[in-house]
Amino acid sequence: MNTCICIKIHPQNPEEKKLEIVIDILRSGGIIIYPTDTIYGLGCDAWNKKAIDKILRIKQIKDTDLKFSLICSDLSHISDYTKPFDSTVFKAMKKCFPGPFTFILPANSIISKRLHIHKKNIGIRVPNNKIARMIAKLLGNPLMSTSLYDNVDTSEYITDPDIIMEKYQKLVDVVVDGGMGGQIPSTVLDATGNTIYVVRYGLGNVEDMY
DSSP states (O other), rough: OOOOOOEEEESSSSSHHHHHHHHEEEEETTEEOOOOOOSSSEEETTTTTHHHHHHHHTTTTOOOGGEEEEEEESSSSSSBBOOOHHHOOOOHHHHOOOSEEEEEEOOOOHHHHHSSSSSSSSEEEOOOOHHHHHHHHHHHOEEEEEEEEEEOSSSSSSOOOOHHHHHHHTSSEEEEEOOOOOOSSOOOEEEESSSSSSOOSSSSGGGGGO
């Protein structure tokens, strides 16, 4: 049985000492629930296969059914995970990030090897949340992140860290309490072709791309 801890971290001035505890747990294959600029996410070290397998068990799905994004601290290493894409896409990402958007981009071969999951495309996020970005930065590589659903009690996302802790403490290793979360997920943009189009309308305003 997991011994889950809850770590309160200041959303505007994240304490690095507290973040280092989270990083150590991630590097050892741990699972975290953490805040973003939209909803709370379920995450792990993207390059740790055992951790990804744990998330699959938590969500009770097969790897082929796992919908996830890579949470990055900035855009500097995006090309390490994707095939070359049009400069207009990069310009749009620069305008939208950090922010409540997910860009779907064509994945390169490194992704399948690293994740041990074949993916033609990959979601990329740089959230406008200092805690999430600092976790990715200190970890040194992206977080693999997937949505945290409350399918038992309601059809809505869980926003209260205390409720998240109560519900998931036997399944995850850390709940990062960064305050109340949101109810609206990110806006998802497909940028795998010549034209960017909206897959899902969420918190991000698509006008921000222009």
